[in-house]
Amino acid sequence: MADEALFQFLHSEIIQYVNSAESGDSENGRCVSKLESMGFRVGQGLIERFTKDTPRFKDELDVMKFICKDFWTSVFKKQIDNLRTNHQGIYVLQDNKFRLLTHLSAGKQYLEHAPKFLAFTCGLVRGALSNLGVKSIVTAEVSVMPACKFQVMIQKM
Numbered sequence: 001m002a003d004e005a006l007f008q009f010l011h012s013e014i015i016q017y018v019n020s021a022e023s024g025d026s027e028n029g030r031c032v033s034k035l036e037s038m039g040f041r042v043g044q045g046l047i048e049r050f051t052k053d054t055p056r057f058k059d060e061l062d063v064m065k066f067i068c069k070d071f072w073t074s075v076f077k078k079q080i081d082n083l084r085t086n087h088q089g090i091y092v093l094q095d096n097k098f099r100l101l102t103h104l105s106a107g108k109q110y111l112e113h114a115p116k117f118l119a120f121t122c123g124l125v126r127g128a129l130s131n132l133g134v135k136s137i138v139t140a141e142v143s144v145m146p147a148c149k150f151q152v153m154i155q156k157m
Helices: 002-021 025-050 060-076 108-131
Strands: 082-085 090-095 136-141 148-154
Touching: 002 025, 002 108, 025 060, 025 108, 060 082, 060 090, 060 108, 108 136, 108 148
Parallel strands: none
Antiparallel strands: 082 090, 090 148, 136 148
């Protein structure tokens, strides 16, 4: 429980720091980009530790299942609520109670701040997939707080 609180506090402080360093409306994209690249590096490091003793994955679906079950559980203390795919390289990971959004109010006026709180996690997933040999683009969408969907588009090499 203490780990979770520390992680949420650290995440909030990172967002606060990056946001204050990149003040202004035009700098919001730069703030999100910095948070995403921080998450990318952390995701690379975490996946190395988590898969150290794991056998190689057969295909990208196995990789995505590992991300949804083991990786997500290690980071957020719960599994992804729903994983969907079109079997053509697009996966949608749905978390109905995303831990990094639960401390924000559920009002619609806070939806504009959601990208800052999701950028780090998008980078985390993209970094993890990158180290597993899967090049991807990860985006996040929030329609009702604290539920969110992460869309992973696999890029064929």
